[in-house]
Amino acid sequence: MRANSLAVIAVAVLLIVGGVGGVGGFVQPSAANTGTASTNVQPADSYVVEQGEFCHPIEPLTTGGTVESFYDYRNHETHPEDVDRMYSSYGTQHLQEDDTSLLFLHQGTDGMSLVMIHDQVDGETEGGAVTFDIVGLPAEAAWVVQDDLYDGETNMATWGSGDGWASASWIWSDARTDGGAIQGGLNDEFAVTIQPAFNEDAEHYDNDDLYDPEFHGDGVIDDWEVLSGDADDPDRTALPSLEEPVTIRTGTCDSPSVSYDRTDDGTTASIDRATAEDRIALQPTAGTADGVTFEQVDVTGIEDSASVTFEDRQPDDLPSAPPDVDSLSSLTMTGDSIQNASATVTVSVEAELLEEHGLEPDELALYEASGGEWIEAETTVSGESGTTYQFTAEIDSLEAVTVAQQQSTGSESAIPGFEVGIAVVAIALLAALWAVRSRDQ
Structure with missing residues (x-):
């Protein structure tokens, strides 16, 4: 066998030895x-809303700003006296309806958000009470809009969060809204489930420990709608029940x-x-x-x-x-x-x-x-x-x-002793190559 042929074989064997067991x-x-x-x-770029056997595809409401600017929540801490500030959402007035709770995704400059709005500011509502327990949230998800949240005993909304969940219990008076927005980790695959409690099932409906237990004025939410598509004039789909959990997730109704x-x-x-x-x-x-x-x-x-x-x-x-x-x-x-x-x-x-x-x-x-x-x-x-x-x-x-x-950071062979055997063969070939070269000199 020629010396250069043996060299090629030896190099190939050494490459095999170095490659067995992966990298690092x-x-x-x-x-x-x-x-x-x-x-x-x-698919992570399509969305559906589900409640029991009901499933409906939806599209996020897309705007050129943040969800905070879109919601435009106003209270005495965030807006001056000469600006309307009924402790409500003013940016979504065109979407709101009396005695109706809205649910939708918002796509803005700050990413994807889950938004919920109850009732209508300056409407004919008598108020209301709602509790949402939202489960399946990514670790980085958090409330970014909280209607209501301000200092003082008159603020009766309560907010909670934990590992994989967030909650809110709202109570509001006539001609106002309550609600909020959650953001974080919703730009990829997700499934988020809302466990609802409307009206008399809500935490604050008969809570005598509140500053004003009758703040809701016996108002009720009659309809729960999910919005989809155009942010100015979205499609509206009524959810079948006010009692059953609702899930918004990526994917299709066939997935x-x-x-x-x-x-x-x-x-x-x-x-x-x-x-x-x-x-x-x-x-x-x-x-x-x-x-x-x-x-x-x-x-x-x-x-x-x-x-x-x-x-x-x-x-x-x-x-x-x-x-x-x-x-x-x-x-x-x-x-x-x-x-x-x-x-x-x-x-x-x-x-x-x-x-x-x-x-x-x-x-x-x-x-x-x-x-x-x-x-x-x-x-x-x-x-x-x-x-x-x-x-x-x-x-x-x-x-x-x-x-x-790791208990061992060394690479492992799929066949015990295989690498050792290959190494022995490589050494033998190198020795043969040396002998051939010595004889030819």
């Missing part, structure tokens, strides 16, 4: 577990339905009309620790219907972390009809937290609970913002996950 200690995911093959991905409800310790996602090939984006709770946020769980393998409950806690039957490492955060998942489900988990970790633990981003891994122990999952650094790193990992079951340092 991460096993490269295959098409089967990345969601890129044989899965149905739901799987996802809705949310609060539990004592977390949130539950209910899935309907799914096939095993569908990739369903679920909003988990954030996790057990600050600095780490479980952002999304993309599930496949669900047949027809299922439910997943997310809780910020360690699983009961497992140690708090894999052996010899410290857990940064954990998330427990339980549910019905999820035995065959697998998922891609997206989690973000603040760079400052990694520095506190003396870790580089490529030293971090997600572990999944399986068979009563923690198993290191395929984990990749999928994004970086400067202050936060984003990671994705493939898991084979929905039980629990935790974020911790």
